[in-house]
Amino acid sequence: xxxxxxxxxxxxxxxxxxxxxxxxxxxxxxxxxxxxxxxxxxxxxxxxxxxxxxxxxxxxxxxxxxxxxxxxxxxxxxxxxxxxxxxxxxxxxxxxxxxxxxxxxxxxxxxxxxxxxxxxxxxxxxxxxx
Amino acid sequence: xxxxxxxxxxxxxxxxxxxxxxxxxxxxxxxxxxxxxxxxxxxxxxxxxxxxxxxxxxxxxxxxxxxxxxxxxxxxxxxxxxxxxxxxxxxxxxxxxxxxxxxxxxxxxxxxxxxxxxxxxxxxxxxxxx
Amino acid sequence: xxxxxxxxxxxxxxxxxxxxxxxxxxxxxxxxxxxxxxxxxxxxxxxxxxxxxxxxxxxxxxxxxxxxxxxxxxxxxxxxxxxxxxxxxxxxxxxxxxxxxxxxxxxxxxxxxxxxxxxxxxxxx
Amino acid sequence: xxxxxxxxxxxxxxxxxxxxxxxxxxxxxxxxxxxxxxxxxxxxxxxxxxxxxxxxxxxxxxxxxxxxxxxxxxxxxxxxxxxxxxxxxxxxxxxxxxxxxxxxxxxxxxxxxxxxxxxxxxxxx
Amino acid sequence: xxxxxxxxxxxxxxxxxxxxxxxxxxxxxxxxxxxxxxxxxxxxxxxxxxxxxxxxxxxxxxxxxxxxxxxxxxxxxxxxxxxxxxxxxxxxxxxxxxx
Amino acid sequence: xxxxxxxxxxxxxxxxxxxxxxxxxxxxxxxxxxxxxxxxxxxxxxxxxxxxxxxxxxxxxxxxxxxxxxxxxxxxxxxxxxxxxxxxxxxxxxxxxxx
Numbered sequence: 001x002x003x004x005x006x007x008x009x010x011x012x013x014x015x016x017x018x019x020x021x022x023x024x025x026x027x028x029x030x031x032x033x034x035x036x037x038x039x040x041x042x043x044x045x046x047x048x049x050x051x052x053x054x055x056x057x058x059x060x061x062x063x064x065x066x067x068x069x070x071x072x073x074x075x076x077x078x079x080x081x082x083x084x085x086x087x088x089x090x091x092x093x094x095x096x097x098x099x100x101x102x103x104x105x106x107x108x109x110x111x112x113x114x115x116x117x118x119x120x121x122x123x124x125x126x127x128x129x130x
Numbered sequence: 131x132x133x134x135x136x137x138x139x140x141x142x143x144x145x146x147x148x149x150x151x152x153x154x155x156x157x158x159x160x161x162x163x164x165x166x167x168x169x170x171x172x173x174x175x176x177x178x179x180x181x182x183x184x185x186x187x188x189x190x191x192x193x194x195x196x197x198x199x200x201x202x203x204x205x206x207x208x209x210x211x212x213x214x215x216x217x218x219x220x221x222x223x224x225x226x227x228x229x230x231x232x233x234x235x236x237x238x239x240x241x242x243x244x245x246x247x248x249x250x251x252x253x254x255x256x257x258x259x260x
Numbered sequence: 261x262x263x264x265x266x267x268x269x270x271x272x273x274x275x276x277x278x279x280x281x282x283x284x285x286x287x288x289x290x291x292x293x294x295x296x297x298x299x300x301x302x303x304x305x306x307x308x309x310x311x312x313x314x315x316x317x318x319x320x321x322x323x324x325x326x327x328x329x330x331x332x333x334x335x336x337x338x339x340x341x342x343x344x345x346x347x348x349x350x351x352x353x354x355x356x357x358x359x360x361x362x363x364x365x366x367x368x369x370x371x372x373x374x375x376x377x378x379x380x381x382x383x384x385x
Numbered sequence: 386x387x388x389x390x391x392x393x394x395x396x397x398x399x400x401x402x403x404x405x406x407x408x409x410x411x412x413x414x415x416x417x418x419x420x421x422x423x424x425x426x427x428x429x430x431x432x433x434x435x436x437x438x439x440x441x442x443x444x445x446x447x448x449x450x451x452x453x454x455x456x457x458x459x460x461x462x463x464x465x466x467x468x469x470x471x472x473x474x475x476x477x478x479x480x481x482x483x484x485x486x487x488x489x490x491x492x493x494x495x496x497x498x499x500x501x502x503x504x505x506x507x508x509x510x
Numbered sequence: 511x512x513x514x515x516x517x518x519x520x521x522x523x524x525x526x527x528x529x530x531x532x533x534x535x536x537x538x539x540x541x542x543x544x545x546x547x548x549x550x551x552x553x554x555x556x557x558x559x560x561x562x563x564x565x566x567x568x569x570x571x572x573x574x575x576x577x578x579x580x581x582x583x584x585x586x587x588x589x590x591x592x593x594x595x596x597x598x599x600x601x602x603x604x605x606x607x608x609x
Numbered sequence: 610x611x612x613x614x615x616x617x618x619x620x621x622x623x624x625x626x627x628x629x630x631x632x633x634x635x636x637x638x639x640x641x642x643x644x645x646x647x648x649x650x651x652x653x654x655x656x657x658x659x660x661x662x663x664x665x666x667x668x669x670x671x672x673x674x675x676x677x678x679x680x681x682x683x684x685x686x687x688x689x690x691x692x693x694x695x696x697x698x699x700x701x702x703x704x705x706x707x708x
Contacts, residue, residue, distance in 0.1 A: 051214060085143075187326045434619055
């Protein structure tokens, strides 16, 4: 079965991203497919490579990147929500005249249509938020 | 009178940063002093220079930077909270081996002691959060 | 981008939060507008504090935020016409249909529950 | 850094949120620990879902988060000994003092209100 | 003491908890989504009106305006702007934010 | 239909609103701070026990464990892990998250 997952909160502040990640791992462990993880609202903040969490705590961003690399999962950050909050990839940074970008490995920036499309294409869509 | 202000939520997601800013402007308009604005929890996300809000909306980060420049206000981002969430200045980025930083003009990264000190030194401390 | 391959699903956007205190209402509306391009069966539910998203007379100059409430009036132009508002939520807040800035269908809790149960995809804000 | 210039203020950290669902409880505790270095008159209030921060037996392996509850036991070593817990909040949740992992003073609502009113600085989490 | 409340009384227990801890003579300022508690004719109005017997209740005007509810405020709730918010903070030796 | 609730019943109206909209035969899964609603002996227990006459109530075990409350669960609430969460999502044609 194909799953879509929506993550609406950033890392650490709320548990939503943690639960979504552990849910995604369980989906994969059962042999199902994850069609897409879509990051919206503050959820876009899961996609920054600049986090430096304490050594004795989980690294939320890296976990997502590693899951994507291992299982070929599409991690999509909403472009409009990302612009508001300062999550940029190289081309976005260039387009808006910014001197740096911060997107993490395995994440890509795209439009809200990707969320609606995930709702259409996936058999189930589950929302994690606050 | 000397005011301390604590901001606990990031830009756009919650109104806390907006209210804190408009409160700070009113404090200054009345001739009072702002001893420090301390950004904690997701509030550290107010300190990224990478935001690109829509043209027809307010630019929350720039407003803080401009207020700081105009009135010499100390905008302090908590280092531990910032590391967790990916807000780094040049020296933090270097120290942690990151290839980019994203701190906005007028913000500085420092420890939680700066919050306690603001509580001690300011005549009033007001918390804005969720 | 807006090719759904002929699939038409029932999408419901559930709005339970008031505007301005958080961004959920505004960003929910952005998804709704995009969804129009996909020719799906879209409906919006407003319950609990979500009914406040639709109050007339919003004026955001003093808070320096963008007033996005006029956009609800534009939904009709996108063929998004199923707006359901919870009657009990209006009553608890002393509001009536006349206080809302768009035409809506006011429904009971039982009717809202029926509508929710028949959806394929529910996005919550 | 920890020079308060001889000033001693009454600081209260008000904890109203449960642990793990959000980070407020954990980051509140980080401020409390720092405050110890400033020789201020520090107290902690736990009310509403904040009383859940102190429940015994927290075990976070399954959620892969850091279990920070043992840190409350370390507060005594920092001379932070004024921990006030709202009696009504415990009762509403079917909890008693025995369910908590540190020694606290259980206070009534009226006593909590008196304590809050005498503070110089109140930080809310 | 000044207490601020920024949450809707319909969604959260924040205002209720605040009002259970205010002492006579103190002030409660409703801001952000907290201003919905300042409105007449709701299921939360009674709680606020009862509190007004012992404490002063204020609401932030710009937040009422944003939400389109400025014309529904309970009689006796004082509507103020950000400058008035600053004055309240100055008048009271300490401020507690109920989040 | 599967309904998930991730908020404390003491802090927010989320669970109450959810339970007012569930239809007989559907399932409610309590996760994150929502698991506090699964506990016996609280002021929210009655609301949940009444709902259990018509719907199945589940609670996420890892969230109960984290909060130290796994030994207080109401009889009849089924405790599941993340794999069980996935199974519930599959069993029901749609999932609504009450946030």
